[in-house]
Amino acid sequence: GDSVTQMEGPVTLSEEAFLTINCTYTATGYPSLFWYVQYPGEGLQLLLKATKADDKGSNKGFEATYRKETTSFHLEKGSVQVSDSAVYFCALSDRGYSTLTFGKGTMLLVSP
Amino acid sequence: GAVVSQHPSWVICKSGTSVKIECRSLDFQATTMFWYRQFPKQSLMLMATSNEGSKATYEQGVEKDKFLINHASLTLSTLTVTSAHPEDSSFYICSARDWAGQSSYEQYFGPGTRLTVT
Numbered sequence: 001g002d003s004v005t006q007m008e009g010p011v012t013l014s015e016e017a018f019l020t021i022n023c024t025y026t027a028t029g030y031p032s033l034f035w036y037v038q039y040p041g042e043g044l045q046l047l048l049k050a051t052k053a054d055d056k057g058s059n060k061g062f063e064a065t066y067r068k069e070t071t072s073f074h075l076e077k078g079s080v081q082v083s084d085s086a087v088y089f090c091a092l093s094d095r096g097y098s099t100l101t102f103g104k105g106t107m108l109l110v111s112p
Numbered sequence: 113g114a115v116v117s118q119h120p121s122w123v124i125c126k127s128g129t130s131v132k133i134e135c136r137s138l139d140f141q142a143t144t145m146f147w148y149r150q151f152p153k154q155s156l157m158l159m160a161t162s163n164e165g166s167k168a169t170y171e172q173g174v175e176k177d178k179f180l181i182n183h184a185s186l187t188l189s190t191l192t193v194t195s196a197h198p199e200d201s202s203f204y205i206c207s208a209r210d211w212a213g214q215s216s217y218e219q220y221f222g223p224g225t226r227l228t229v230t
Binding site for chain 2: 036041042043046099100102103104
């Protein structure tokens, strides 16, 4: 079945540092890929998405490129802020079923 | 737009009692809603998918007689945890899919409900 693997956290960075959170996936079809963010005590919010190979999703300074050849969708940000501290989930949606399969989440802690 | 609410945000109940959690789409019609369970430091586990007006589809290993799901209208789905036990304590999150939106695959998530069974 479909699966998503994320790097384990927590990822601890200083403000303005460069961020990479790795995500790889296994899917039988051609899934859509997502990054969700969960702030403390809140539900998940869609951060960005990509629906086909080589698409780049971007939002709020975060980017991720759908790499079919490496089955990856790594999340990057050039300069993190304290307010980016949250848990980030990589997910995929199989077009045939439209349900989401999540990775285990990666906690990001940004210090001033 | 695309706001999903849950009520209550947290609830404490005694072992053996039942508790109902509501999930509402506030500004769109949701033909499909999803219920997830999240353990501490774990990912979201899909429990069931509910379509308005029909029976929910449960994932393997989820007891449908214990987790009753009702999706009676296009804006409301409820999850009832029956005869709750301490091991049911968890964070329950719902999401809704808006077929009228630009992306039929995008789900909008509620803020979650923290259930503690004593």
